[in-house]
Amino acid sequence: MASFKPSIMLNPIDGSHCASGEVHVIIGPMFAGKTTALLRRIRSEGNNGRSVAMIKSSKDTRYAIDSVETHDGIKFPCWALPDLTSFRSKLGDDAYEKLDVIGIDEAQFFEDLYDFCCKAADHDGKTVIVAGLDGDYLRRSFGSVLDVIPLAETVTKLSARCELCGKRAFFTLRKTGEKQTELIGGADVYMPVCRQHYVNVNVNGQVVIEAARSVLESHKIQRTNPSLRQIQLFNGCI
Ligand SMILES: Nc1ncnc2c1ncn2[C@@H]1O[C@H](COP(=O)(O)OP(=O)(O)O)[C@@H](O)[C@H]1O
Numbered sequence: 069m070a071s072f073k074p075s076i077m078l079n080p081i082d083g084s085h086c087a088s089g090e091v092h093v094i095i096g097p098m099f100a101g102k103t104t105a106l107l108r109r110i111r112s113e114g115n116n117g118r119s120v121a122m123i124k125s126s127k128d129t130r131y132a133i134d135s136v137e138t139h140d141g142i143k144f145p146c147w148a149l150p151d152l153t154s155f156r157s158k159l160g161d162d163a164y165e166k167l168d169v170i171g172i173d174e175a176q177f178f179e180d181l182y183d184f185c186c187k188a189a190d191h192d193g194k195t196v197i198v199a200g201l202d203g204d205y206l207r208r209s210f211g212s213v214l215d216v217i218p219l220a221e222t223v224t225k226l227s228a229r230c231e232l233c234g235k236r237a238f239f240t241l242r243k244t245g246e247k248q249t250e251l252i253g254g255a256d257v258y259m260p261v262c263r264q265h266y267v268n269v270n271v272n273g274q275v276v277i278e279a280a281r282s283v284l285e286s287h288k289i290q291r292t293n294p295s296l297r298q299i300q301l302f303n304g305c306i
């Protein structure tokens with residue numbers, strides 16, 4: 069049965085009117101298109117006349133500091149902040165009140181993600197769209213991204229393409245030996261992989277990482293020679 073959701077609700081405490089916010093979460097490994105999906109959604113909200121703002125973590129120094137950028141170079145201006153709590157004071161109360169939609173990229177880096185989403189959606193009537201990694205390179209829960217799922221109306225898990233076989237990739241493999249959870253990087257440090265290749269590479273360690281690297285090198289050649297790709301996919305991989 070179709071349901072009608074009013075955009076203005078009565079506050080159950082004092083009967084005053086309060087706007088109804090929403091939380092939407094986009095998760096997946098690196099290169100899955102999380103930032104692309106977030107930008108598409110923010111642009112579409114903006115085109116529909118809603119006032120939008122984008123926030124990313126200032127820890128992410130990979131691209132321009134004042135814009136969110138996808139791995140294939142699509143950009144959108146943003147606030148690069150160390151935490152979300154400072155957003156309202158940076159923007160100013162008046163501008164914050166006029167905002168309808170807030171996009172948050174690299175959400176795994178914000179420790180105050182849960183409290184921010186709760187306040188922005190429940191009390192301030194904002195639509196908050198959160199994009200981030202659900203898991204780190206060891207497939208452990210990353211930051212507070214999974215904590216906001218109980219607050220969300222929708223959760224979208226995206227997949228990338230396994231760099232080693234082309235199947236759907238749900239995990240991010242770190243190609244270097246660094247052990248700290250937070251390590252900013254792109255394709256130089258990480259690659260998306262399927263379960264089979266995540267497990268094989270991690271179980272067999274460095275030796276297989278070297279083998280994976282050589283497959284990766286041959287993938288670069290494939291891009292210029294598509295017939296080689298056919299042969300490689302047909303033969304299977306490590
Ligand atoms: N292995 C891969 N699988 C899927 N997309 C990839 C891969 N490697 C590079 N890309 C590129 O990354 C883009 C997605 O970038 P982006 O939206 O920034 O992803 P995310 O925010 O999830 O890391 C794709 O459109 C594609 O051009």
Ligand SMILES: Cc1cn([C@H]2C[C@H](O)[C@@H](COP(=O)(O)O)O2)c(=O)[nH]c1=O
Binds near residue numbers: 249
């Ligand atoms: C897996 C993993 C990733 N990171 C970092 C690497 C990048 O700077 C971002 C993810 O960016 P994307 O937009 O999702 O491509 O997170 C990390 O610090 N630790 C990890 O385990």
